[in-house]
Amino acid sequence: MGESFRQSMTWLHSWAGVVIGALLFAIFWMGTLSVFDREIDRWMIPDTRLSTVAAPPSLDAVAAVAVGLVRPEHRAWLATLPTDREPVVKLFFQDSEDHFESRFLDPATMALLPEAGSWAASDFIFPFHYNLNLEWMHIGYWLVGILGMAMLVMLTSGVIIHHRIFTDFFTFRPGGKLPRSSLDLHNLTAVVGLPFHFVITLSGLIIFFSIHFPGVVPIVYQDKQADFVKEAYGVVQRDAAGVPGDLASLDAMRMRASELWSGGQPYFVRIWHPGDANSYVEMRRSFPDTVTMNLDAVYFDGPTGAILHTHTAKPVMTVQRFLSGLHFIQFEHWTLRWLYFVLGLSGCVMIAAGFIYWLESRRKRHAAQGLAGVRIVEGLAVGAVTGIVTATLAFFVANRLLPTGATVLGYERYALEIWIFYLVWLASFVHAWIRPGHAWREQGWTIAGLAALAVILNGVTTGDHLVRTLTEASWAVAGMDLALLAGASVAAFAAWRLRPRAAVSLSFKQPAE
Amino acid sequence: MSDWLLFIGILGTAYLGFALLALGQSKHRRTVKAADLKTPFRSAIPRCLGALALATSLALALLRDGPSFGALLWVTVLTAGAIAVAFTLAWRPKWLRPLAVCFV
Amino acid sequence: MGVPHRTAVSPPGLFSALKLISRILAAVVGGYLLSAGLITLAAMALGFTMAQSEAVVLVSMLGFLLYLAVLLWSFAERRLWRVWAVTAGGAAATVGLALWLAPLLAG
Numbered sequence: 001m002g003e004s005f006r007q008s009m010t011w012l013h014s015w016a017g018v019v020i021g022a023l024l025f026a027i028f029w030m031g032t033l034s035v036f037d038r039e040i041d042r043w044m045i046p047d048t049r050l051s052t053v054a055a056p057p058s059l060d061a062v063a064a065v066a067v068g069l070v071r072p073e074h075r076a077w078l079a080t081l082p083t084d085r086e087p088v089v090k091l092f093f094q095d096s097e098d099h100f101e102s103r104f105l106d107p108a109t110m111a112l113l114p115e116a117g118s119w120a121a122s123d124f125i126f127p128f129h130y131n132l133n134l135e136w137m138h139i140g141y142w143l144v145g146i147l148g149m150a151m152l153v154m155l156t157s158g159v160i161i162h163h164r165i166f167t168d169f170f171t172f173r174p175g176g177k178l179p180r181s182s183l184d185l186h187n188l189t190a191v192v193g194l195p196f197h198f199v200i201t202l203s204g205l206i207i208f209f210s211i212h213f214p215g216v217v218p219i220v221y222q223d224k225q226a227d228f229v230k231e232a233y234g235v236v237q238r239d240a241a242g243v244p245g246d247l248a249s250l251d252a253m254r255m256r257a258s259e260l261w262s263g264g265q266p267y268f269v270r271i272w273h274p275g276d277a278n279s280y281v282e283m284r285r286s287f288p289d290t291v292t293m294n295l296d297a298v299y300f301d302g303p304t305g306a307i308l309h310t311h312t313a314k315p316v317m318t319v320q321r322f323l324s325g326l327h328f329i330q331f332e333h334w335t336l337r338w339l340y341f342v343l344g345l346s347g348c349v350m351i352a353a354g355f356i357y358w359l360e361s362r363r364k365r366h367a368a369q370g371l372a373g374v375r376i377v378e379g380l381a382v383g384a385v386t387g388i389v390t391a392t393l394a395f396f397v398a399n400r401l402l403p404t405g406a407t408v409l410g411y412e413r414y415a416l417e418i419w420i421f422y423l424v425w426l427a428s429f430v431h432a433w434i435r436p437g438h439a440w441r442e443q444g445w446t447i448a449g450l451a452a453l454a455v456i457l458n459g460v461t462t463g464d465h466l467v468r469t470l471t472e473a474s475w476a477v478a479g480m481d482l483a484l485l486a487g488a489s490v491a492a493f494a495a496w497r498l499r500p501r502a503a504v505s506l507s508f509k510q511p512a513e
Numbered sequence: 514m515s516d517w518l519l520f521i522g523i524l525g526t527a528y529l530g531f532a533l534l535a536l537g538q539s540k541h542r543r544t545v546k547a548a549d550l551k552t553p554f555r556s557a558i559p560r561c562l563g564a565l566a567l568a569t570s571l572a573l574a575l576l577r578d579g580p581s582f583g584a585l586l587w588v589t590v591l592t593a594g595a596i597a598v599a600f601t602l603a604w605r606p607k608w609l610r611p612l613a614v615c616f617v
Numbered sequence: 618m619g620v621p622h623r624t625a626v627s628p629p630g631l632f633s634a635l636k637l638i639s640r641i642l643a644a645v646v647g648g649y650l651l652s653a654g655l656i657t658l659a660a661m662a663l664g665f666t667m668a669q670s671e672a673v674v675l676v677s678m679l680g681f682l683l684y685l686a687v688l689l690w691s692f693a694e695r696r697l698w699r700v701w702a703v704t705a706g707g708a709a710a711t712v713g714l715a716l717w718l719a720p721l722l723a724g
Contacts, residue, residue: 005693012692146645152685170535170595172603192595195588202681209677216657216673219715220664222723231670291581316671320678326585333582335520339589346596 009157016157017354018377020150022384023132025351027147029388030129031200032344033121035329035337036483038085039476040121044399046462047113049477050087050106057082057089057107059250059269065110066091069103070274075240078270082107083288084332085476094270117413118399124418125392130204138211144204145212151201158190165191179361186353189346196343197350203327206320234311236299238278245277248305257283257298260310264296271302280308288332292322348385355381379433386443387428389491393450394424396484400457444495451488455481519577523586526570527594529612533563535598536613545606547613559616567591636697644691647704652684654711661715661722 033040042049059079066077069091076094080086089105104113127133134140159165169191172184190197205212217228229235250269257266267286273279279302287293295313300306313321325331329340359378366374398420406413432439458481459465469478535541537560539549550556570590575583601608656676663672691700 004695008693008695009689149681149684149688152681153688156685156689167538167540170531170538170541170599170602172599174603188596188599192599193592196592205681206678209674209680213653213656213677213680215653215712216660216677219657219719220660220669220673220723222719224723228670228673231668232674291585314668314671316667316675320674322581323678331582333578333586336582336586336589339586339593343589343592346592 006161009160013154013157013161014358016150017154018358018380020147021351021355022380023143023147024151024154025348025384026132026388027129027144028344028347028351029392030125032341032348033392034126034129035341035344036479037121037126039479040125041086042476043458043480044118044120044396045116046464047116048086048088048104049462049464049474050108052084052087053082053107056265057105057110059254061110062089062091062105062269063247063250063271065105065112066093066271067274069093074274076270076272077274078268080268081266081286083267083286088113114404117402117404118417119414120399124395124414124421130208141208141211145208148201148205152198152205155190155194155198155201159194162187162191177360179357182353182356182360186350186357189350189353193343193346193350197347200327200347203323207324207327209320232314232317233295234297234309236280236282236309238280240273240276241278243277244275245279245303247271247274247279247281247302248300250281253281253283253298253300253305256300256305256307257285260298261285261296273302277303279303287325287330291325291331292318293325293328293330294318295321352381352385355385375433375436378436379429379439382432382439382443383425383429386440386447387425387432390428390443390446390450391421391425393447393454393484395421396454397450397457400454400461441495441498444491444498448488448492448495451484451491455484455488516577519573523570523573523577523590524594526566526573527587527590528597530563530566530570531591531595531598532601532609532612533559533566535602536609536616537563541602542613544602545610545613547610548617550616555616570594640691640697640700643697643700643704644688647701647708648684648687648691650708650712651704652680652687654708654713654715655683656680657715658711658718661718664722 062079066079070077070093073095074093075096078092078094080090080092082089087107089107090102091105092100092102094100102116104116105111106113124133131138131140131144134143162168168184168187170188172181172188174181174184210217217225221228254266254269258264264285266283268282268284270282271279272282281300281302283298283300285294285296295311295317297311299308299310301308329337355377359374359381363374366372395417398417402413402416404413406416408416411419428443431443435442455466458477464474464477466478466481468474469481536545536547537550537556537558539556542549550559571584571587574587574590577583578586598609656679659679660669660672660676663675666672667675687704691704694700694703
């Protein structure tokens with residue numbers, strides 16, 4: 001391998017890393033949290049802390065509730081059925097521009113739950129991960145897509161420039177100077193996690209292949225683009241008749257679908273053109289025990305319940321759905337879910353350690369030569385790493401403090417939580433730039449304090465303190481509280497280790513045995 | 514119950530496998546204060562056993578969870594195991610000395 | 618092991634900054650269009666041997682790996698004019714060919 005090739009890859013890896021590392025950390029952080037998005041939802045929306053019901057709810061009972069809420073401008077309503085991790089029925093009402101309003105139902109009583117008042121994890125943290133919550137003209141998807149490609153470049157160039165990838169496979173020397181120990185940690189998390197990091201990034205891109213390569217279908221299919229959608233996804237469409245009509249029994253339709261699926265159950269039911277004579281029902285099959293997120297669907301005629309169309313994905317599409325499933329992890333497998341969480345955190349550590357290495361290996365030189373690089377990048381790194389964590393915890397704390405129905409300046413409660421997230425994140429960058437040398441430590445303490453505060457506030461505002469949640473096996477809430485306490489401990493320990501002392505170089509060193 | 518036992522087996526053999534691979538390298542033998550292995554053949558022994566342990570981990574994972582979940586479980590456990598071995602070598606190298614002195 | 622030796626840092630100046638921006642544009646935008654053009658042609662070709670929708674999904678998945686290779690090459694290739702020639706030139710050729718061929722195949 002030519003030396004200049006390695007040199008160019010080294011240059012690419014360090015410069016691209018500095019420029020995009022902040023956003024990459026944000027994507028990895030939000031992605032890691034999204035592993036437990038349903039559990040975070042339970043914590044942030046206490047009304048949904050219900051125990052799981054054994055039997056699936058009656059779809060006709062759900063329809064009875066939906067019919068009372070649907071309005072003429074809705075072209076469809078849909079329900080997602082309860083699972084172990086999400087013990088509520090989620091009703092969505094879809095208008096002609098495909099905007100959705102949602103309400104939740106208690107599956108045991110079919111009672112409407114109060115409005116959530118929070119976007120929580122499923123509607124803020126998770127979308128942040130895949131489109132930075134930038135909806136306008138899909139710009140967020142594109143940005144994350146470019147960052148995903150950049151991540152693949154980082155991983156590949158990183159492997160190319162790693163001089164002794166096998167010899168140094170297990171090398172981690174925390175006791176020495178910070179440049180070396182941070183590089184060791186960066187290399188360790190990157191190399192041993194390489195299959196995960198590469199596949200997660202590539203699969204994330206593959207999920208959105210139609211957004212990232214939008215030109216293929218229009219050019220290949222010319223004016224018959226609907227053929228692609230029909231063949232790949234089996235989507236059925238027909239217009240409303242404009243004449244009222246009944247809806248046959250959804251439970252009967254579910255039984256027919258289940259027969260076709262050899263016992264499989266739907267997770268998703270959508271009624272198009274509700275109340276119309278041309279209404280039709282779309283049922284999609286759940287995938288709790290496969291990696292592949294199947295596209296099995298059955299379409300029924302609304303008034304009669306007759307089957308209009310069934311669909312199963314073709315082989316290549318099944319591969320795409322398998323790779324998507326590797327990323328989405330919607331299956332029931334708690335061990336894997338926790339492993340993904342740990343590996344996601346290792347990805348965050350990889351990026352953070354990369355930043356620290358870049359800074360520490362240049363700190364003396366920049367100070368001696370009066371260069372501003374380290375000062376600027378350090379502010380960026382602190383805001384990107386401890387800053388976004390602080391902002392996330394502020395989001396949780398605000399969730400517990402804001403009263404129901406709170407509005408400020410016309411912003412509803414859910415928007416206020418999100419404002420607080422962004423304002424705290426912005427403040428963390430400002431803090432980092434005005435308190436060089438102290439920012440890491442001070443934000444570490446802030447994280448510890450906010451995380452502990454969040455746990456206390458949960459106990460105070462909902463009564464579901466740890467003693468109760470552990471004894472009542474309310475695992476989602478207990479898990480969140482325990483994770484917050486664990487995070488608080490780690491942050492406090494790190495901040496304490498960073499306390500000012502005589503020695504110039506900081507290290508990960510443990511007290512001598 | 515057997516699911517848990519199998520998982521401990523999967524994680525344990527992965528950890529053991531990586532520990533053996535690491536202890537086939539002279540720099541890590543020095544870290545745990547074990548004597549160097551004299552010949553390349555002797556360093557090959559812990560490496561082969563290490564690979565065998567990793568293969569056992571895969572077999573147990575496939576047994577526990579079938580082809581797709583099993584393979585996925587194995588790949589993720591491997592990362593966790595490798596990190597654990599690296600951390601052991603960094604902070605508690607003495608814990609691996611008993612394993613290192615099995616090979617001379 | 619120690620800290621790896623530093624790479625040759627390009628001399629500061631407006632000219633090299635512009636060259637860098639030019640390379641990034643060629644790589645990111647040109648490389649993307651080249652990849653998109655190539656996979657569109659591939660989808661049309663594969664449409665003769667498999668279902669068209671399957672061909673589209675297949676080339677799209679592979680397209681990301683192709684784009685990765687183009688990006689890495691764009692920063693490894695020393696001569697900037699070559700990067701532009703391959704990415705922008707290739708993009709124009711492949712996209713142009715695809716746009717011209719597609720109505721013929723569909724009709």
